[in-house]
Amino acid sequence: MRQLIIILITGILVTGCEKQKEQLEKFVFKNSQIAYRGVHKYTFDKNGRIKVDRTTSYYYMAGVPFDSTISETIFEYNDKGKLISALDLFDSSRHVRIYNDLDSLVGDYRINEFGDTTHLAVTVYDGNKVVRKMDRILSQKLSETFENIEKEDFRNYDTMLFISDLIYNKDLHVKTLSRDKTGMITEEIEQYYQNDKRVKTITYALLGDTKYIKKTTYFENIEHYEPDLVSIGTQGDTIAIIKTTIKSDGRIISNYNKEIGVDILYYNNSGQLLATEMVDVNTQEKITSKYTYDKKGNNIEEITYRERLNNAH
Numbered sequence: 001m002r003q004l005i006i007i008l009i010t011g012i013l014v015t016g017c018e019k020q021k022e023q024l025e026k027f028v029f030k031n032s033q034i035a036y037r038g039v040h041k042y043t044f045d046k047n048g049r050i051k052v053d054r055t056t057s058y059y060y061m062a063g064v065p066f067d068s069t070i071s072e073t074i075f076e077y078n079d080k081g082k083l084i085s086a087l088d089l090f091d092s093s094r095h096v097r098i099y100n101d102l103d104s105l106v107g108d109y110r111i112n113e114f115g116d117t118t119h120l121a122v123t124v125y126d127g128n129k130v131v132r133k134m135d136r137i138l139s140q141k142l143s144e145t146f147e148n149i150e151k152e153d154f155r156n157y158d159t160m161l162f163i164s165d166l167i168y169n170k171d172l173h174v175k176t177l178s179r180d181k182t183g184m185i186t187e188e189i190e191q192y193y194q195n196d197k198r199v200k201t202i203t204y205a206l207l208g209d210t211k212y213i214k215k216t217t218y219f220e221n222i223e224h225y226e227p228d229l230v231s232i233g234t235q236g237d238t239i240a241i242i243k244t245t246i247k248s249d250g251r252i253i254s255n256y257n258k259e260i261g262v263d264i265l266y267y268n269n270s271g272q273l274l275a276t277e278m279v280d281v282n283t284q285e286k287i288t289s290k291y292t293y294d295k296k297g298n299n300i301e302e303i304t305y306r307e308r309l310n311n312a313h
Contacts, residue, residue, distance in 0.1 A: 002035075003046055004057075004173060006275070010196045011298075017298075021097060024195050027103075028185055028287070029305045029307075030063070031063035031304040032062050032063035033038075033048070033266050033305065033306060033307050034060045034063055034304070034305055034306040035060055035061065035287075035304050035305060035306045036057065036058065036059060036061070036302075036303070037058040037060070037065075037301070037302070037303045037304075038055055038056070038057050038058070038302045038303075039055065039056045039058075039300070039301050040053055040054070040055050040093065040298070040300050040301065041053075041054045041055075041056075041239070041284050041296060041300075042139070042196070044301075045077075047077075047081070048296070049075070049077055049081065049222075050075055050298065051074065051075060052072060052073070052074055053072065053073045054070065054072045054074070054076070055070070055071050055072075055073070056068060056069075056070050057070075057204070057226065064145065069090075070090075071088060071089070071090040072088075072089040072090065073086050073087065073088050073089070074087045074089065074195075077311070078099070079205070080103060082092070082095055082099055082103065083097055083098070083218075084098070084099075085097070087288070091112075091113045092113040093110070093195070094109075094110075094111045095108075095109070095110055096108075096109040096111065097109075098155070099172075100125065100289060102125075104123070104125055104128075106122065106123050106124070106125070107122055107123075107124060108121040108122075108123070109118070116137045117136075117138070118137070118139075119134050119135070119136070119137050120134070120135070120136040122134040122135070124136075124216065128179075129166070129168060129171075129173075130166055130170075131166050132165050133162075133163070133164045133166070134161070134162070134163050134164075135160075135162040136159065136160070136161050136162075137161075137162075137238065138158070138159055139158050139160070139162045140156065156292070159181070160181075161179075161180065162178065162179075163178065163179040163181075163183075164177070164178050164179075165177045165179070166185050167280050167286065172191070172193055172196065173191055174190070175188065175189065175190055175191065176188070176189040176191075180217075184204055186201070186205070187203065187204065187205055187206065188204040188206060188211070188237045189201055189202070189203045190202045191203075193209065197219075198219055198227075199218070199219050200216065200217065200218050200219065200305075201217045201219075201301065202216050202217075203215045203216070203217070203263035212234070213234060214233075214234065215231045215232060215233050215234070215239060215240075216231070216232045217229050217230065217231040217232075217240075218230050218232075221244065224259045225245075226242070226244050226253065227242075228241075228242055228243050228244055229242045233258075237258070239257070239258040239259075240255075240256060240257050240258065241254070241256040242254070242255050242256075247270060249268060250268040251267050251277050252259065252264065252265070252267075253265045253267070259283070260280065260281065260282070261278065261279045261281040262278070262279045263276060263277070263278045264276065264277045264278075270297065272291070272293055272297060273287065273291055274289050274291060275289060275291065276289045277289075278308065283307040284308060284310065285306060285307070285308060285309060286306070286307050286308075286309055287304060287305070288304070288305045288306075288307075289302055289303065289304045289305075290295070290302065290303050290305075
């Protein structure tokens, strides 16, 4: 069943984008399929930027709303108009962004209600080149039995640290070395070019002194901003595909992953995301989301529908 689903999904990537687009534009769903609806109301500052986002979220079961929540997020900007802070008043969590003198993003922090940085992304530059990326993620570590849990227990974390060093040959990025928190190299990616355009990467996994090919990725339509790609695993199987279809009214990006399924994203010519369709081969579920914008291009509503694959038409 799983293999059949994967073959069906791959067929959608190759031949079905236009048909899927027509279906999504109509958005004819049964009421029982709606799972979520979010409505945004904004307050703007004197420069027309979003100052407050007040979002009402509605949750549905069998087409009937059973719960709703209201959240408010306050945004702050620097003198150059770049977002530097987003404060969620619902749980007091914060998203903080830091820029260097060239307006490049160098720090991205997610801070929870306890003041702990649960996600830290740091980018190091040498001039205009990215030479290192660091990601630290904290995840809650709770007792498996969930017995006698106290407030302090919610601040017990597991730490994941990912470090990537980018190596260049003049202006071309030719290699990436990924390290764990001990500094040991765990992965190596080599980049190959033709006429200064990336055409292939080979990803190696390193286990101690052993190095083996993990996957090979080929890039096509490299003139596009988002080039197509195909990733081949060690057994010669296709493990990932990204394909962009350019249309007169926008573009369609299809992302296929062997272990997860497929995402199809539909954009208009203004770069606005109109809809997404995700098919999950593990849960055998299709999730479709539709996005609506105001005249200024601000997202004012999103609606999500769910349906089982064996009931999909």
